[in-house]
Amino acid sequence: MGNKITTAILTALAIFLASPAFADRIINDNYLSHDSDNTNTKQHFIGFQKKLEHSPHNSIISARLGSISVSTNNDHESLSALKLSSEHDIINSHLSLRLTPARGSDWQPILAGATISHKPSNAWYGELFMDRELIDSISGIRNKLLLDTTGISLDYQINSEFMAVGALYKQSITDNNRRTGHVFRIIYTPKKYEWFNIQTRSKLLNGKINGNGYFSPLRLEEHWLLTTFSTTTANDKWSLKLQTGLGQQTVDQQSPNNTMLAELKIRGWQTDHFGIQARLGYTNNGSFSTSTSASNYNYRYMNLSLIGSW
Secondary structure, eight states: OHHHHHHHHHHHHHHHHTSTTTOSEEEEEEEEEEETTOOEEEEEEEEEEEEOTTOTTOOEEEEEEEEEEEEOSSOEEEEEEEEEEEEEEETTEEEEEEEEEEEOSSOOOEEEEEEEEEOSSSSEEEEEEEEEEEOOSHHHHHTTOEEEEEEEEEEEEOSSSEEEEEEEEEEEETTSOEEEEEEEEEEEOOGGGTTEEEEEEEEEEEESSOOSSSOOOSEEEEEEEEEEEEEEETTTTEEEEEEEEEEEEEETTOOOEEEEEEEEEEEEESSSSEEEEEEEEEEEOTTOOSOTTOSOOEEEEEEEEEEEEO
């Protein structure tokens, strides 16, 4: 009963803060995913975003109340959560802060994150980041597993057509698993066809132990060739971006599996006061699966954000 009362109070507060008298925008965020292990993940949040008019740092604050749930054919775990965030410009840098107190049936994890980005010149861009997140599987939530990530990424514009991107990160999970990883990309955008780019992406992740109830091998290696097509429509009110790719994934130095992905992003304003952001994707990762009976793993997901602005 206490949880229901708390949720009702927070919902009423979120609706009040999302009113036109207070907020610049009302935002409804939704995330759905389904995989071939019959695992479904759902996230639904609603709240507000407001720019602080007299802030010297162009500060923006937001709060969103909602729920996170993971289910299979015969099992289910869920949490309620309040997502708080703020954005601040500081000289040539940008600071993003995130705090998400959550509440499950028998625990109250506090998730958090921070990112600081800096652009010292037109050629260089860098980020430092840290996050605490859920292991969003049923056993991960039930076993109260949290994932801490710290890392750095750098972008370098080699010339007008080529960019190099690299990232290094370390991860710690509360079951004593430790992981280190890096990602490297080369992106080519031809001058004459700026609506198109092609990139190579390589990822290597090394773990201390195999994950129990979540996917985390001792060694994961991925190599991708990706193409991206971008366009705008309706006098630039809508933007569309399609990314497709083929690659290979190697788990624990076994035989590599062929992989593919496709992702569509849509963003735009239906009217001056109503906007939509959507992302739909599909990946197929060969025999990558937490289910030993499956010979092929695929994953489908959708993000949908509805935005009211005035």
